[in-house]
Amino acid sequence: MRGTVAVVDDDEVLCATIVRVLRLEGFGVPWSAMTGGAALRRVADSGSPDVLVLDVALPDTDGRDLLGALRSRGVAAPALLLSAKSSVADKVLGFSAGADDYLTKPFAMEELLARLDVLVRRTPGGVTGEVALDPVRHVVAGPSGSRPLSPTEYRLLAALVSRRGEVVRRASLISSAWPPGSFVRENTLDSYVARLRRALLDVGSRASIATARGVGYRFD
Template sequence: MPPRPVLIVEDDAVLCETLFEQLSQEGEFAPQIADTTAAAAEKLAGPVRFDAILLDLGLPDGDGREFCARLREEGQRMPIIMLTGRDREEDVVQGLDAGANDYLAKPFRLNELLARLRAQLRIHDNSEDAVFPIGPHLFRPAARLLVEPTRNRKVRLTAKESSILKYLYRAGGRAVPREKLLEEVWGYNAAVCTHTVETHIYRLRQKIEPNPAMAQLLLTESGGYCLMAGA
């Protein structure tokens, strides 16, 4: 899977640098930094679609809880984990009521933060709010829907088509054998004819490729298929 964009909204320069370095390791995440709510709002309005936000409670130009509540009102549904030096029950409740998914008091262990971030992303990926970019499309697995914002176009998917796309997306551009797709999507093994997969891939290409005869997103490779989500 491509590195997951995470926005760090924190005005402590030392903590910011530490979080940036930790999240950048091993290519799992692609962090960006904002030290004010205004800078964060600007990044969120930009071309990058962030998968999660690490949000400080006290920022130079505003309260993190108010900023979180505003994001939820604007329709932002990615996981938000609040980071704060306040750990009273009242503070935790207020943070969660503002729309945060989790709340971590400083000082915290980095491994715990990473574990909580991964857990929130797993939950989100299986929720109604999950959205994955695939070429010019935004893929909403729970709704079985591909949205192409630039053309104001929506494409409905079958349950199997949605499951194939989700599995290939999570493979991060690696080729997935036909037999593996049969096992993961249909629940049975290579003893069943792989023509079933080929038929579904053909139909998917008709829906997602600008020119299905010259595939650019859903490619045949090494006895299987790979999805070039960032193409």
């Protein structure tokens, strides 16, 4: 077997086609889903695959938000995002959210297969086990309960969680949490990080957000 791949795409025909081609080409497909909520249930029931294929435009959430939620649940598999948007800004947003690859629609199946072969060979990173993110309700949960987050807070935390143990530069965090072209002051980012630290305390998480002075922040 060339590896296992989970597919999340709300286009029923495309999702079924990808699953069929993957199986014909020697990949295992332990589960597939058409919404972010369904993907979270599938991974809870069936576990993590070797690679994730996530559509960005899902009906109940953004694929980048879903990626952060999956990472928070210990899914460390490399992720490939699918999107009809091909601008550099959209690709940067995807990579800033923790994606390992980005493929624009429409695409050739041969290219998808080649990219998946590369991702299967990558070593998964660490997992969190301290917080769980809900990409549909924008909620962070921990041992002591849960707390709602604003969309900006959610995406900022998801960007940090997706790259746990790595110093994420300030510019990358801003690209992940705010729309392209937004003017974000230095102290605005710091203020949001302070809010996230309080949120982690509120839900009883032992995880922390460390400051790399002059560079960015790190989720530990």
